[in-house]
Amino acid sequence: MRCVTNGANGGERTDAGDLTPAQRDRVAAALADVEPGKGNLLPALHRVQHELGWVPRAAMTLVARRLGISEAQVYGPATFYSEFRLTPPPASLLTWCSGPTCRVLGGERIKLILEETLDCRLGENGPNDDYGLWLGQCNGTCEQAPQVWLNGRVVGKLGLADAARLARRLRDGETADAIAPPPADAVEIQPALVRRGETP
Ligand code: FES
Numbered sequence: 001m002r003c004v005t006n007g008a009n010g011g012e013r014t015d016a017g018d019l020t021p022a023q024r025d026r027v028a029a030a031l032a033d034v035e036p037g038k039g040n041l042l043p044a045l046h047r048v049q050h051e052l053g054w055v056p057r058a059a060m061t062l063v064a065r066r067l068g069i070s071e072a073q074v075y076g077p078a079t080f081y082s083e084f085r086l087t088p089p090p091a092s093l094l095t096w097c098s099g100p101t102c103r104v105l106g107g108e109r110i111k112l113i114l115e116e117t118l119d120c121r122l123g124e125n126g127p128n129d130d131y132g133l134w135l136g137q138c139n140g141t142c143e144q145a146p147q148v149w150l151n152g153r154v155v156g157k158l159g160l161a162d163a164a165r166l167a168r169r170l171r172d173g174e175t176a177d178a179i180a181p182p183p184a185d186a187v188e189i190q191p192a193l194v195r196r197g198e199t200p
Pocket residue numbers: 097098099100101102103137138139140141142145147
């Protein structure tokens with residue numbers, strides 16, 4: 001098992017989610033080259049989610065302004081499509097890579113072990129909302145396949161026993177940082193996500 005930093009995106013609905021000035025800047029930068037018009041709504045929402053890990057209500061307002069459409073026109077699709085998350089990620093977020101290389105190298109069996117050990121299905125949080133097991137896409141670090149991300153840090157070359165051990169530690173209350181501390185020389189590819197209970 002090896003850890004490097006990377007981004008994670010990251011359940012349930014819904015939270016007003018005021019944005020800090022820093023978050024507003026991040027969202028504004030993410031939307032800067034999105035052209036106005038309703039046709040760009042879904043890409044704009046994806047950008048917000050990619051940036052923050054979820055889509056706060058206040059960010060929907062920024063999307064509406066950027067696209068020149070009403071907030072209702074943003075709110076409807078944002079709450080309709082289950083791929084958009086309207087609450088912050090849990091304190092410890094495990095993201096399972098669904099990319100082809102990870103699948104070929106045993107990702108499906110890893111997913112089953114994680115679901116069984118964590119007592120939640122992919123896309124859900126655990127019984128106490130302390131952790132979640134969410135879906136991720138290939139992030140370009142396939143040399144570390146099969147992999148999961150723990151709070152945005154890649155835990156790669158994962159064997160079945162590694163996956164079971166990691167899930168047990170999460171289930172038993174260990175923090176993400178304790179399980180997969182960031183290496184000193186790691187480069188953060190994306191800004192850290194804002195998680196439930198954190199003050200950004
Ligand atoms: S397929 Fe999993 S990191 Fe590329």
